[in-house]
Amino acid sequence: MSRHTRKNRYLKRTHLSEPQFRVLLREFSRDSTASETSLRTGLNRNTVNRIFTILRRTIALESEGSGVFSGEVEVDECYFGARRVRGKRGRGARGKVPVIGLLKRGGSVYTRIIPNCTKKQLMPIIQGKVLEGSTIHTDGWRSYDGLIVNGYKHYRVYHSKDEFVRGKSHINGIESFWSFAKRRLAKFNGVKKSLFMLHLKESEFRWNHHGENLYLDLLRLVREKSL
Numbered sequence: 001m002s003r004h005t006r007k008n009r010y011l012k013r014t015h016l017s018e019p020q021f022r023v024l025l026r027e028f029s030r031d032s033t034a035s036e037t038s039l040r041t042g043l044n045r046n047t048v049n050r051i052f053t054i055l056r057r058t059i060a061l062e063s064e065g066s067g068v069f070s071g072e073v074e075v076d077e078c079y080f081g082a083r084r085v086r087g088k089r090g091r092g093a094r095g096k097v098p099v100i101g102l103l104k105r106g107g108s109v110y111t112r113i114i115p116n117c118t119k120k121q122l123m124p125i126i127q128g129k130v131l132e133g134s135t136i137h138t139d140g141w142r143s144y145d146g147l148i149v150n151g152y153k154h155y156r157v158y159h160s161k162d163e164f165v166r167g168k169s170h171i172n173g174i175e176s177f178w179s180f181a182k183r184r185l186a187k188f189n190g191v192k193k194s195l196f197m198l199h200l201k202e203s204e205f206r207w208n209h210h211g212e213n214l215y216l217d218l219l220r221l222v223r224e225k226s227l
Contacts, residue, residue, distance in 0.1 A: 008021055009223075010219075010222045010223060011051075011054070011222075014051075016047070016051070020041075020043065021051070022219075023041055024037065024041065024043070024048060024051050024052075025055070025215060025218055025219060025222070026215050027040065027041065027048075028051075028052055028055055028218065029214040029215040029218055031184070031206070033187065033188065034048045034049045034052055037052075053195075053198065055218065055222070056195075056198035056199065056201065056202050057198060058221060058222060058225050059198075059201050059202055059205045059221070060197065060198055060201040060202075061225075062205070062221060062225075063110065063111075063201050063204055063205065066108065066110065068128075068129055068130065068131055069102060069104040069107070069108075069110070069129055069130045069131065069134065070104075070130070070131040070133075070134045071104065071105065071134055071135065072104070072105040072106075072134070072135050072137070072168075073102055073103065073104055073105070073130050073134055073135065073136050073137070074102070074103045074105065074136075074137045074138075074170075074171045074172075074173050074174040075100070075101070075102050075103075075122075075126060075130075075136055075137070075138050075144070075171070075174070076100075076101055076138065076139065076171045076174045076175065076178070077098055077099065077100050077101070077114070077117045077122070077141070078098075078099050078101060078178045078181075079096035079097065079098055079099070080096060080097045080099060080181075080182070080185070080196065080200070081095055081096035081097050097113060097193070097196060098113070098114050098115070098116060098117055099111055099112065099113055099114065099200065100112050100114050100117075100121075100122055100125055101174045101177060101178065102125075102126070102129055102130065102174070103173045103174040103177060105173060108207075108208045109174065109177050109204055109207050109208060110129055110204065111200055111201070111203075111204050112125055113196070113197055113200070117141065117143055118143055119142075119143040119144075119145070119146065121143075122143050122144070123143075123146065123150070126147070126152075127150060130152070132150070132151035132152065133151060133152070133153075134152055134153070135152070135153040135154075135155065136152045136153065136154050136155070137155050137156075137157070137169050137170060137171055138154070138155075138156055138157075138171065139156060139157055139158065139159050139171060140156050140157070140158040140159065140160060144156070155168075155169035156169065157169055157170055157171065177203075177204075177207055180203065180207060181200065181203040181204075181207075184199075184203050184206070185199060185203070
């Protein structure tokens with residue numbers, strides 16, 4: 001059997017050879033778009049999109065199986081989507097997708113799409129992801145009221161009063177992630193709403209593996225999941 005037709009150990013149901021898959025995986029790890037990858041590899045763009053979607057779904061499943069946070073944790077929400085409409089400001093801006101983010105200082109970030117930014121939506125996610133007794137840093141949004149009652153140490157900064165840092169209290173880490181994610185997504189010139197979660201989780205994965213060999217990390221992940 002030739003090198004280019006042998007069985008693909010990473011993807012069970014594919015006509016791609018393993019060398020071809022590794023080429024696509026390397027392009028994905030470099031954060032190339034499907035169009036760029038198709039041009040460089042000569043592979044059909046639909047094929048590239050299919051493999052990239054499989055990789056993003058694998059990443060999303062891995063994210064949901066990650067552990068809980070403890071220690072110093074920053075929590076914030078962000079809106080993704082169309083440009084802000086004039087006169088529509090703040091939480092609840094029309095046409096945007098709300099996302100909650102939790103960042104363990106010195107560690108990983110975790111994101112979740114939410115219907116809205118009410119306490120009813122935010123509190124269960126925080127309680128499910130952050131160990132009781134941890135220190136949580138937020139802005140002054142009222143939906144975070146009650147964190148102390150639920151067993152957390154809670155510190156705020158009030159952006160509405162132009163306060164962004166008070167001692168060790170700030171949410172600069174999670175805000176840096178929001179900036180990173182939005183810069184990444186901008187290069188796709190718009191992401192379908194149905195695919196937004198996968199792209200969000202990919203941004204999360206890339207942030208969490210910053211400074212590592214992303215290609216090898218992805219290769220290990222795909223091998224473990226036996227796709």
